[in-house]
Amino acid sequence: MGKEMLTGNGAAAWGVRLAEVDYIPAYPITPQTEIIETIAKWISDGSMDASFVTMDSEHSMITAAGAASATGARTFTTTSSQGLLYGFEMIYTVAGWRVPLVMVNVSRGLSSPITLGPDHNDILAVRDSGFLQIHCETCQEVLDSVLMAYRLAEDERVLLPVMVNMDGFYLSFTREAVEIPDMEKVRSFLPEYRPEHAFFRAAKPMAQGVAVLGGDFYSYFKYQMHLASQNALEVYKEVCDDFEKKFGRKYGTIDEYMLEDAEYVLVMINSFSTLGKAAVKRARENGIKVGLLRPRFLRPFPESEIKNALEGKKAVAVIDQNISVGKGGIIYSEMAGCLYNEVDKPLLLSFIGGLGGKNISQEEFEFIFEKMISASDTGIVEPPSLLYTESELEGMTKLKEIAGKE
Amino acid sequence: MLRLRFHGRGGQGAKVASRVLGTAAFLDGYNAQDFPLYGAERRGAPITAFTRISRDDIMERGLVSDPDIVIVMDETLLLDPQAMPLSGLKIGGIVFVNTPLSPLETKEEYGIEDHVVTLDITKVSLDMIGKPVLSSLAAGVASRIAGIGEGALKGALEKELSGIISDREILGKNTDAALHCYNALVPVQVKTAETIRERDNVITLPFEIARVSSPAINATGNTPLRKTGNWRVFRPVWNYDICTRCMTCVARCPEGCIRLNEDGYPYADYDNCKGCLVCAEECPVKAITKVREIHSRSEEGDR
Ligand code: SF4
Ligand code: SF4
Numbered sequence: 001m002g003k004e005m006l007t008g009n010g011a012a013a014w015g016v017r018l019a020e021v022d023y024i025p026a027y028p029i030t031p032q033t034e035i036i037e038t039i040a041k042w043i044s045d046g047s048m049d050a051s052f053v054t055m056d057s058e059h060s061m062i063t064a065a066g067a068a069s070a071t072g073a074r075t076f077t078t079t080s081s082q083g084l085l086y087g088f089e090m091i092y093t094v095a096g097w098r099v100p101l102v103m104v105n106v107s108r109g110l111s112s113p114i115t116l117g118p119d120h121n122d123i124l125a126v127r128d129s130g131f132l133q134i135h136c137e138t139c140q141e142v143l144d145s146v147l148m149a150y151r152l153a154e155d156e157r158v159l160l161p162v163m164v165n166m167d168g169f170y171l172s173f174t175r176e177a178v179e180i181p182d183m184e185k186v187r188s189f190l191p192e193y194r195p196e197h198a199f200f201r202a203a204k205p206m207a208q209g210v211a212v213l214g215g216d217f218y219s220y221f222k223y224q225m226h227l228a229s230q231n232a233l234e235v236y237k238e239v240c241d242d243f244e245k246k247f248g249r250k251y252g253t254i255d256e257y258m259l260e261d262a263e264y265v266l267v268m269i270n271s272f273s274t275l276g277k278a279a280v281k282r283a284r285e286n287g288i289k290v291g292l293l294r295p296r297f298l299r300p301f302p303e304s305e306i307k308n309a310l311e312g313k314k315a316v317a318v319i320d321q322n323i324s325v326g327k328g329g330i331i332y333s334e335m336a337g338c339l340y341n342e343v344d345k346p347l348l349l350s351f352i353g354g355l356g357g358k359n360i361s362q363e364e365f366e367f368i369f370e371k372m373i374s375a376s377d378t379g380i381v382e383p384p385s386l387l388y389t390e391s392e393l394e395g396m397t398k399l400k401e402i403a404g405k406e
Numbered sequence: 407m408l409r410l411r412f413h414g415r416g417g418q419g420a421k422v423a424s425r426v427l428g429t430a431a432f433l434d435g436y437n438a439q440d441f442p443l444y445g446a447e448r449r450g451a452p453i454t455a456f457t458r459i460s461r462d463d464i465m466e467r468g469l470v471s472d473p474d475i476v477i478v479m480d481e482t483l484l485l486d487p488q489a490m491p492l493s494g495l496k497i498g499g500i501v502f503v504n505t506p507l508s509p510l511e512t513k514e515e516y517g518i519e520d521h522v523v524t525l526d527i528t529k530v531s532l533d534m535i536g537k538p539v540l541s542s543l544a545a546g547v548a549s550r551i552a553g554i555g556e557g558a559l560k561g562a563l564e565k566e567l568s569g570i571i572s573d574r575e576i577l578g579k580n581t582d583a584a585l586h587c588y589n590a591l592v593p594v595q596v597k598t599a600e601t602i603r604e605r606d607n608v609i610t611l612p613f614e615i616a617r618v619s620s621p622a623i624n625a626t627g628n629t630p631l632r633k634t635g636n637w638r639v640f641r642p643v644w645n646y647d648i649c650t651r652c653m654t655c656v657a658r659c660p661e662g663c664i665r666l667n668e669d670g671y672p673y674a675d676y677d678n679c680k681g682c683l684v685c686a687e688e689c690p691v692k693a694i695t696k697v698r699e700i701h702s703r704s705e706e707g708d709r
Contacts, residue, residue, distance in 0.1 A: 005429050005438065113621035170467045174441040175428055271467050278465035359468060367608040389606040404625030405618050 001180040008171030009034035011139040011178050012078065012104045012164070015146025017042060018186045019102075022073040023051045025064035029083040030116055031168035032106040036078060058087035062103075066094030069101040069161070070208050072199040074150065074192075077101065080168060081108035081122045088126065094161060095130030095225065097209045100153030100193070101161045102146060103131070107270070108168040109356040117357025118168040120270065120322040124298075124330050130225045132162040132232050133299040135269045137255070139178045142166050144249060147181070147190055151239045154193050157231045167271040169357060174271075181247055189246045229300045236297070253302035255294040256309055258284060262291030264372040265310060265346070266365075267318040267335060269295055272354050276319070279365035288369055298331075303338045310339065313346040314376040317368045319387070321354040328352065328384045347375050350384035360387060407460035408552055408596060409470040412544060413491040414479035415637055417449040419541025422566065423477070424455035426545035426584075430554045430562035431459040439464045450637035450680055452489035459552060472601040474499050477548050479527075479540050481505045481700075482636035484516045495520055496598040502547050504528055504540065506700060523551065523594065527587055528639060528700075534583040535576070538639045542567060546584035550591045559588060634661065638681025640696035646671050648693040655685035655694060 006014065012035045016024070026036040042048035055061040058079050065077040079087060084105055094101070105123050109115045123133065134149060136142045142164065149162040166172060200206055212218050233253060240251045257277050259265065268276045273294045283290045293309055293316075295302060310316055320329025327333065332350040339345045351368055353360045364387040375381045410427065414420030421442035428440030442455040456470040471494045481503050483489040492501065502523045503512050509522040527543040542563055549559040563581045571577045613619075655672050656664045663678040664685060674685075686694040 003432075005425070005432050005440070169441070169443070174439060174467065175425065176439045176464070177432055177437065274465055274467050281465070357468070359471075361606065363606050364608055385608075386611050388609060388611050390609050391606045393609060393611070400618065402625065403623045 001182055003177045003179050005175045006139055006143075006178040006180075007034065007173050007175050008136075008139045008142050008166045009106070009173065010038060010175075011143040012146060012166070013038035013042070014178075014180055015143045015164075016076045017048050018143075018181060018183060019074065019076070019147055019150050019190055020187075020192070021050050021076040023053075023065075023068040023075045025053050025055050025061045025068070025075075025077050027055050027058050027061045027079065027083065029058075029080045031108060031118075031172040032078050032080040032083070032104070034172065035104060035106070039076075058083040059090055062087040062090035062094060065101045065103070066090065066097055066099050066161075067200075069094070069099035070097055070200045072193065072195040074154075075099075075101040076103070076146075078104040078106070080106040081110060084122050084126060085110065091126050091129045091131065093209060096221070098159045098197075098225070098228070099161060100150070100159055102149045102153060103161065103163050104142075104146065105163050105165045106168045106172045107165055115356045116168065118170060118271075118321075119355045119357065120165075120320075120330075123163065123165045124322050126163070127299060127330070130160055130229065131299065132158075132160055132229060133297065134162065134164045135294075135296055135298060136164065136166045136171065137271055137273045137294065139171060139174065139176050140249070141251075142171065143178055143180070144243065144247070144251065147186060148236070148239050148243055148251070150190055150193070151242075152232055152236055154195075155232075155235045155239075156196060157235055158228050159197065160225065160228055160232070165270065167357075170271040179247075179249075185246055189242060232300050233297070233302055251296065252305070253295070253297045254305050254309060255292075255296055257292040257294070259291035259293060259309055261289060263289040263314045264291070264369065264376070265313050265316045266290065266292045266368065267295070267316060267331065268292065268321075269298070269331065270321065272319075272321060272360055275360055276365070279362065279369075282362070283365075283369055288373070290369060290372075295331075298334070301334060301338065306335070306338055307342060310346055312344065315347040315349060315372040317349040317351060317372050319351050319353045319360065319368070321352075323352050323355060332384065347372075347379075347381050349375060349381055351387055352384065353387035358387075358392075361389065363389065407458060407462070407464065407466075408475065409473045410457045410459070410475045410477060410548055410552060411470045411473040411491070412455045412457075412477045412479065412548070413483050413489055414453050414455075414540065414544070415449070415483070416444075416451045416453050418453075418479050419539055419544065420453045420455045420479055422541035422570070423479070423544035423548060424457045426542060426559075426562045426566045427457045427459075427548045427552065427554070428562075429565055430545070430549050430558045431457070431552070433561045433565075434554050434558035436460060437462065437464050439466070441468070443469055450634060452483055452486055454489075457548070457552075459554075470494075472496055474596050474598040475548065475551050476501045477544055477551075478503045479544050481507075481512075481516075484518075486636070492518065492520070496601060498596070498598040500551055500594060500596055502551060504544070521594070523547070523591060525587060525590055528698075530583055530587055530590075532698075534586065535579045539580075542580040542584035543587045546587035547591055550588045551594055551596065553593070553596070556585065556588060559584065633677045634680040635677045638679070638699040640681055640683060641676060641679065641699050642674055642681075642683060642685050642694045643697045644672060644674075645693045645695065648691050649689075650691055650693075652690065654688050654690060658684050658688040660684060 412420040431438040
């Protein structure tokens with residue numbers, strides 16, 4: 001179909017259209033709304049054949065998506081931020097049903113204070129639910145990831161729901177050129193879903209997510225989910241290989257940028273990694289050997305690939321666009337857990353940046369590079385810190401004055 | 407890379423303008439990115455949108471804080487302390503202002519030192535489309551300044567507008583108006599230097615007690631400070647020769663900004679009148695006429 005200028009939201013909608021999804025329960029929330037608006041328009045003008053239902057809340061929406069998926073219908077839904085939290089209970093529930101629905105989350109900072117700008121506390125709040133999590137940097141990646149997500153979710157070795165995540169505004173409303181794959185090619189990559197394991201039929205009474213009043217049973221089911229999630233790493237490799245064969249674009253559980261000969265490494269997820277890559281490029285021009293590692297998956301966490309990629313590096317700085325209040329950066333903790341038992345591990349530094357979509361400036365990246373170099377020179381790692389500048393604090397002080405605070 | 411920033415008011419079409427330009431650049435063989443900043447805004451509020459155009463990969467995201475070209479779709483925004491359309495403009499950058507004033511007059515009027523290009527695109531829009539909808543026209547001038555080919559602009563207008571305008575005739579008028587604006591401008595060379603950045607140090611955020619640091623507002627609202635009166639394209643003007651003092655306009659004004667003078671005749675508090683013209687619509691004897699804001703202002707001189 002060739003290239004088109006598409007927003008991240010438009011790209012997600014195209015992914016859903018090309019995946020020939022059967023059922024879409026929806027509930028609007030900024031900055032996700034454009035996805036369901038686009039799909040609704042296509043269904044009404046006949047360019048897409050699917051059932052679309054507007055629900056009364058995200059809680060019902062996720063329930064409906066899970067239930068439809070349990071009948072063997074290919075199902076899509078999407079939300080953001082507070083909406084995801086409102087559906088939180090059902091996120092865990094449908095993951096336990098082992099149904100292969102795909103959900104796009106458009107990241108937006110959580111209240112309070114209220115904001116529309118993106119960060120990743122919303123998606124990370126549901127990190128431990130059993131949903132697989134794919135995180136995207138570009139609009140192209142959003143479209144491609146929706147297609148790959150169905151392959152992954154519907155694989156018998158996995159059968160878990162998948163969340164594809166993109167940043168609000170910086171992807172959701174940003175247009176860039178996106179290659180829209182050919183329908184026939186997509187069909188050969190992602191054939192119609194024909195569930196082999198039990199699925200709901202009106203004619204055949206069944207139950208899903210049953211009560212198991214015993215820890216031994218419960219443990220079994222939970223750990224099976226964990227094993228299935230880990231299987232996804234292997235399955236994803238196959239999916240990526242096939243995707244590359246058919247569409248020419250190469251993906252993996254991690255994205256490596258100028259990493260091979262790097263001594264210092266930035267770890268970031270989602271759209272601001274582009275800014276990180278630009279900073280890496282600038283630093284390289286000044287002779288500093290830096291690179292960037294972007295985990296595309298957070299669940300399952302691609303531990304061995306990350307360990308391999310970071311072997312022999314001097315220092316690694318994690319920029320978390322989230323904050324676990326009372327602890328700090330969530331991905332920093334994940335990385336520390338991942339590297340702890342390694343013998344020759346790099347120093348690990350932690351920065352919180354870009355909360356609520358706050359820009360991460362050139363100065364802030366330079367600051368991080370300086371800290372990595374000095375840590376590796378002295379062996380001393382400074383405590384985690386927030387990326388915040390003098391002029392931003394000035395602005396905040398002014399705002400507080402207007403708000404009547406001393 | 408060229409970075410453009412569009413400044414308009416909600417409803418004027420800044421977002422669509424940034425998209426038409428993005429698509430035009432894309433069709434012209436460039437890498438392009440466009441992005442609007444909105445969310446809680448409503449009609450009339452200051453809006454920004456951005457377009458990046460480059461031969462190389464675009465390794466930027468989010469808002470453009472150091473534009474090469476600024477497109478001001480509503481000149482009242484030049485005086486708006488929140489919009490600040492000229493902030494961050496690079497040395498050698500170009501400012502387009504939608505105004506009946508000449509570039510020289512505009513520079514003097516608003517104290518602008520950069521290269522100014524002007525055209526009264528609101529007038530073009532009223533003459534050629536019949537409505538003050540500026541999206542395609544702003545895209546036309548932006549494409550000219552950014553050096554995008556006319557064919558690419560045409561293609562982009564067709565592509566972007568056909569999704570939002572179903573009436574072929576209106577679509578044609580939009581395209582004609584945009585191309586008229588494109589050709590009304592003399593081509594310019596954008597010769598900006600790279601951004602000069604003042605070093606902004608990363609600091610350690612200190613702890614502050616909750617009374618200071620919780621997101622609550624302890625002061626009374628600041629809306630009286632924020633006038634809506636500079637949002638207008640047209641302002642209502644009363645003709646007391648016809649007015650019957652029936653009070654219909656007073657009752658219908660959604661802003662509640664029509665008062666009565668000593669003789670019982672209505673008058674608008676122009677600081678808060680947003681120019682919706684509901685009053686003119688509702689007046690049973692048509693005693694209220696609409697006057698183009700820019701003209702009424704220069705006549706009365708009440709800036
Ligand atoms: S145009 Fe008329 S109705 Fe609208 S705000 Fe002004 S005075 Fe009120
Ligand atoms: S509605 Fe018309 S006639 Fe009635 S008070 Fe207003 S201007 Fe006068």
